[in-house]
Amino acid sequence: TTCSSWIERISSLVQPKQKTFTVSVEGNIGSGKTSFLRYIQANHDNITEVTEEPTDRWRNIQGHNALALMYEDPARWSLTFQTYVQLTMLQSHMAPQKKPIKMMERSIHSAKQCFVENLHNNGTMPDIEYIVLSEWYDYICAHDKVDVDIIVYLKTRPEVVLERIKKRHRNEEQTIPLEYLEQLHKLHEDWLGHQPNVLTLDANCDLIEMKTEIDKHIKTILCGLV
Ligand code: TTP
Ligand code: MG
16 A cells, blocks of 8 residues: 555544554564664654563563563463563553654554464463453453554564574573464464554565665654654
8 A cells, every 4th residue: 555545544543633642563573673663763752652672571570580481381381471461561551651652562462362362272371371361351452541553563474583583592582483483473464464554564674674664654654743
């Protein structure tokens, strides 16, 4: 779609007098969400605020590294980990907004629709744990303001993100197999493929090319405010 038709579509999705927006950046592990957000913040700090990268919180819960525990023994620790992810995402969604556009790395929705679904699908998370998390998620969605106006989907090939994960070398993630990234990729595709408010960007390229791609779509990404 062209930029102008995008703006039309977005205008029809948002309230006429809407002055604040939430944009979430989604995509597989290592798809470049943090780099994307850093680039936007460096260039559009006047109208955007970026919520902190939640991964840092998951690695240090009062001294406990929940991310490491989850990868070491997923059957034991996934519920703990995903419960905490859901809490930190809810906190980001609910945080008071001072600038017109709140930009989030992920959302409560991808944590549930991609990661929790995957853990349940591949037999790591038993039904009862999945049901408890799902009831929490449904309750939150029904009662709190966790909706997102625009989703930027950084679409990648699983082979590409595996290389990046190896290169950036976050200790906890070094055992992630390609198969896991393929499962997550498919869930991102299933979830984002049918939504009207998704801007999909090819994120297989390097950062320099990515910046050109972002500049090309900046009006859409920033909800028509530039
Ligand atoms: P991501 O949320 O994908 O963040 P990232 O920093 O790896 O992405 P990018 O490179 O695009 O900036 O994943 C962070 C880690 O947390 C990763 O190891 C996957 C894990 N994770 C889960 O296990 N469950 C979840 O619900 C989420 C959101 C992440
Ligand atoms: Mg990141």
